[in-house]
Amino acid sequence: MFTGMTDLGLRLTVDGPVARVVLDRPEVRNAQTPAMWRALADFGTALPAEVRVVVVSGEGPSFSAGLDRKLIMGEPVDGEEPLLTLGAKPAAEVHETIAGFQAGFSWLRRPEIVSIAAVQGHAVGAGFQLALACDLRVVTPDAKFSMREPALGLVPDLGGTQPLVQLVGYSRALEICATSRWVEADEALQLGLANIVVPAEELADTVKDLSEALLTPLAGAVRETKALLLGAADRSYEEQLKAEREAQTRRLSELLAAFG
Known part of the structure; x- marks a missing residue:
């Protein structure tokens, strides 16, 4: 087992085929900072x-209240510059900086892993986008999602826009983002944002059971299936058929090598 504690408000562990990311700043509802995003990117790379499975959760009653409010309001946090200072920098530098932020989220979409967000309480802004970066979301009845960036004059820029549209459709995604309203657990389940809603006392066991179920099939089969599903919306039907043929050919070859 690998166990990593950071002074950035993260607990990062690897235990065999399961890795865990715990946001550990409960005193500020697990508000996030760019330093946390960079640490998450490094964890994903390593x-x-x-x-095969990554579980993302938050310590305490909230998943994550989003970007640390001090950084939004213009105060530095742990040496991090306030967000608005990026507006004074050249566009290329801003793009590079935001790309680094996005890397803390995008690795959760990689085909070789299946990621699960265990969401209780608030999942706001960056917290909502972190949950969206995961493949599956198990939530408690008090879970509440909100995309607050537009209310602050900003856009969601941590990779959350595409999975949101894929899950709920363009029209509903626009309405959720443009109004910054709350989406509570029951509606999240109805819209497809949540895979299942369970009582808070069952959250850990449900995620454990789901993790074990995801580990049952051969790793290559899950990897190839996730890749097929991730790319399905961008392919024509004929292209998807071709992608399926190619993936199955690889699987048959791997199975023959392993068991033939």
Whole structure:
């Protein structure tokens, strides 16, 4: 087992095929900072090859209240510049900086892992986008999602826009983002944002059971299936058929090598 504690408000662990990311700043509802995003990107890059499932959760009653409010309001946090100072920098530098932020989220979409967000309480802004970066979301009845960036004059820029549209459709995604309203657990389940809603006392066991179920099939089969599903919306039907043929050919070859 690998266990990592950071002074940035993260607990990062790897135990065989399961890795865990715990946001650990409960005193500020697990508000996030760019330093946390960079640490998450490094963790994703360094994951051992045997990791197949990643569980993301928050310590305490909230998943994450989003970007630390001090950074939004113009105060530095742990040496991090306030967000608005980026507006004075050249566009290329801003793009590079935001790309670094996005890397803390995008690795959760990689085909070789299946990621699960265990969401209780608030999932706001960056917290909502972190949950959206995961493949699956198990939520408690008090879970509340909100995309607050537009209310602050900003856009969601941590990779959340595409999975939101894929899950709920363009029209509903626009309405959720443009109004910055709350989406509570029951509606999240109805819209497809949540896979399942469970009582708070069952959250950990449900995520454990789901993790074990995801580990049952052969890793290559899950990897190829996730890749097929991720790319399906961008392919024509004929292109998807071709992608399926190619993926199955690889699987048959791997199975023959392993068991033939």
